[in-house]
Amino acid sequence: MSTSPKLKLYEEFALIGRALGNAHRLDMLEHIAQGEKGVDALAAKTGLSTANTSQHLQQLKRAGLVDSRREGKFVLYRLADDNVLALMAALFGVGERNLASVSKVLRDYFQARDSMEPVTHEELLARTRDGLVTVLDVRPADEYAAEHLAGAVNIPLDELENRLSEIEDAPEVVAYCRGPYCVLSFEAVSALRKRGINARRLKSGLPEWRAAGLPVETG
């Protein structure tokens, strides 16, 4: 028999699964979710070669996870839509709940740096209204420039050590970066606490914030 239409569909859906089936591509998706990026820029962020990056991107595109457009001599890639973020969240959720190896990394690395419950969107939104909290973006400057939480201050993790004076008077700091597993905000919170600064971490990152329809700024 010719393969049933259901299997034909599942073949297509499996293509998406395979696209999600490589750690580098998941990493690329996280970076792309920060905002449109060219191939070389992505290659630099992920540490892969340009050709390799290009090929991975094409695989993501064939799977319908990203789109691209040409601008001058650059080809800019972006997430296809917000459903892709939802899909990644579902994937991560299943991993967190059902894989012991994931729990272990979360415990051994991430919880060691931030024993406190992270701040949720709602909580942060409520606190910023009171004006008591300093929102700190610890991503590199280019990602901050592309887009950031409305009202956030940018101090890339690299520079945090030297620019502590800019925030040491803040009564409370909430740091964020690219997403739930982005290490920058964990390191930042850890460093700030050592200096006696009252710091917590936002549970997710910029893309989730934007997807929730909460206010962002550029520039």
Added chain:
Amino acid sequence: MSTSPKLKLYEEFALIGRALGNAHRLDMLEHIAQGEKGVDALAAKTGLSTANTSQHLQQLKRAGLVDSRREGKFVLYRLADDNVLALMAALFGVGERNLASVSKVLRDYFQARDSMEPVTHEELLARTRDGLVTVLDVRPADEYAAEHLAGAVNIPLDELENRLSEIEDAPEVVAYCRGPYCVLSFEAVSALRKRGINARRLKSGLPEWRAAGLPVETG
């Protein structure tokens, strides 16, 4: 440098992605979602060899998508939890929205058999309260026996032709089967309409109904 904790996590999540990256495994997940199943039973449903089925199941298990328990000489596999269904729904959603090849199959095959908007959970629930609608389960008898929508009648698609008399007086029939891409209910609706019976299809299947907390029965 040793791979960062983020990449270590993404490596684990990618394992889940790869588990979703094969049409047969997606098919198996759909079958397992109907209720616990042994390896041989699944092999029969999917048309794969026993050994092959066993290996696919172990891959799904390593990815945290299914669990298993021994009962006598059978090993019964079941979905790890409802988040797995949510993950599959997210995967299918991205495919439907972003892949032209998926739209094409949906148009060419599925819409051809059922041009009407499918019935949603809410709609069906409301109509059954009025007692006007006959809910028809067109899956094989063993799957019906394992679990079915509360109040549903079982006529497997194979037998529909010969058992039309049982439902031809119903003012309205809603047919369902395993999930959104299960062909049985499409074929059933198509066949019933040809006989002049007022038939529509439930948008999703038994697993989604159960996961939504709606009433099911066994036996």
Added chain:
DNA sequence: CATACGATCAACAGATCTATTGATTGATGA
């Protein structure tokens, strides 16, 4: 037009995935 640069393509070796085959384990019941 020639050059530079971003991106893609083509070809390749090594790793991983898939399905088959036949042997092996585990539990049941004669």
Added chain:
DNA sequence: TCATCAATCAATAGATCTGTTGATCGTATG
């Protein structure tokens, strides 16, 4: 204990995936 059935394991060939290399294409710029 032996025979049986369900399931897994082990080994294999063929297909697919991954990352590298060097060539090529498309666009902007001097």
